[in-house]
Amino acid sequence: MKILITGPDGVLGSNLVRELLNREYKISVLILDGTLTPTLDHLPIDRYYGNILNPVDLDLCVRDQDCVIHCAACTRVYPAHDELINLVNIEGSRNIAEACLKHGIKRLIYIGTANSFGYGSTLEDLGKEGNPYTSVKYGLDYMDSKRKAMELILEYVHEKNLPAIIVNPTFMIGPYDSKPSSGQMILALYNGKVPGYTNGGKNYIAVKDAVVATANAVTEGRIGECYILGNENLTYREAFKRFAKVIEVNPPKIRLSNVTVKIFGELNSFLARWLKFKPAITKELAAISCDRHYYSAEKAINELGLPQTPIEVAVKECFEWFRDNNYLIEK
Numbered sequence: 001m002k003i004l005i006t007g008p009d010g011v012l013g014s015n016l017v018r019e020l021l022n023r024e025y026k027i028s029v030l031i032l033d034g035t036l037t038p039t040l041d042h043l044p045i046d047r048y049y050g051n052i053l054n055p056v057d058l059d060l061c062v063r064d065q066d067c068v069i070h071c072a073a074c075t076r077v078y079p080a081h082d083e084l085i086n087l088v089n090i091e092g093s094r095n096i097a098e099a100c101l102k103h104g105i106k107r108l109i110y111i112g113t114a115n116s117f118g119y120g121s122t123l124e125d126l127g128k129e130g131n132p133y134t135s136v137k138y139g140l141d142y143m144d145s146k147r148k149a150m151e152l153i154l155e156y157v158h159e160k161n162l163p164a165i166i167v168n169p170t171f172m173i174g175p176y177d178s179k180p181s182s183g184q185m186i187l188a189l190y191n192g193k194v195p196g197y198t199n200g201g202k203n204y205i206a207v208k209d210a211v212v213a214t215a216n217a218v219t220e221g222r223i224g225e226c227y228i229l230g231n232e233n234l235t236y237r238e239a240f241k242r243f244a245k246v247i248e249v250n251p252p253k254i255r256l257s258n259v260t261v262k263i264f265g266e267l268n269s270f271l272a273r274w275l276k277f278k279p280a281i282t283k284e285l286a287a288i289s290c291d292r293h294y295y296s297a298e299k300a301i302n303e304l305g306l307p308q309t310p311i312e313v314a315v316k317e318c319f320e321w322f323r324d325n326n327y328l329i330e331k
Helices: 011-022 055-062 083-102 141-160 184-190 207-216 236-247 258-275 283-289 298-304 311-324
Strands: 002-006 026-032 046-050 067-070 107-111 164-169 171-173 201-206 226-229 232-235
Touching (some): 002 011, 046 055, 055 083, 083 107, 083 141, 107 141, 141 164, 164 207, 171 207, 171 311, 184 311, 201 207, 201 311, 207 298, 207 311, 258 283
Parallel strands (some): 002 026, 002 067, 164 226
Antiparallel strands (some): 201 232
């Protein structure tokens, strides 16, 4: 089977390419023009260079494929509002859907996000597929555009018979995080740059588990269905304590009040606009950090064979990859 992956160089894509190669699929990738892809070096894959906003580029790489896995997305969260985010995530997904229909693709797997569904705030009340979207309150084009793109794909399924499945990962941790993205949390802990923890929390998953379920979705799962890919629901205090033990550092001990965190976020956003720097914490991210975003992955476990690897394993693999690739500051 021939499979095309867009956005192959992120933490999910880099691990996914390897999993699919191990399953002996013939893999092609679409790489954004001018992008360096160190995590894909020396892999036996066919490379196309282009942009999902250009239908001509998509025609060239989608034709003759059996399956397309659409990982590419604009994940920036600063500034909170940016037309490029909407163009890439919504119109880019529309272009992918049209190309799949045009070339008779047997299955499209769209990589969404669990944030596209309403979250739960306790272990007894977990977010599930189909929950009404609630993260609109944060005012981030990234979250809103991913929800709209998911709705667009489902519209194509129901109105144009697009053979698509949607997987919605939570917070993924693992190796080959070259940007880095989620692994930035591990680096911050290691470098002592996490001053404290908020009252919030989130769901964590080993990226390799998300990859197995995504690879299984090539032949398993139901067309037109969404699947949350997650594992452990942890408060930030619990997560930092467990992560710090793996990487052998002290966890942050100070609990930061919601008021303190939100004031800091507001101030940071204000200063960033005037002083022209990219803030690590914005008012939107501060608000998110105060909430608990808990999810259930029961549906994906049952229908896509989603593994549930302890998150410590993922943290260890992520940290060792950073160490082996010179991301760590010597202490």
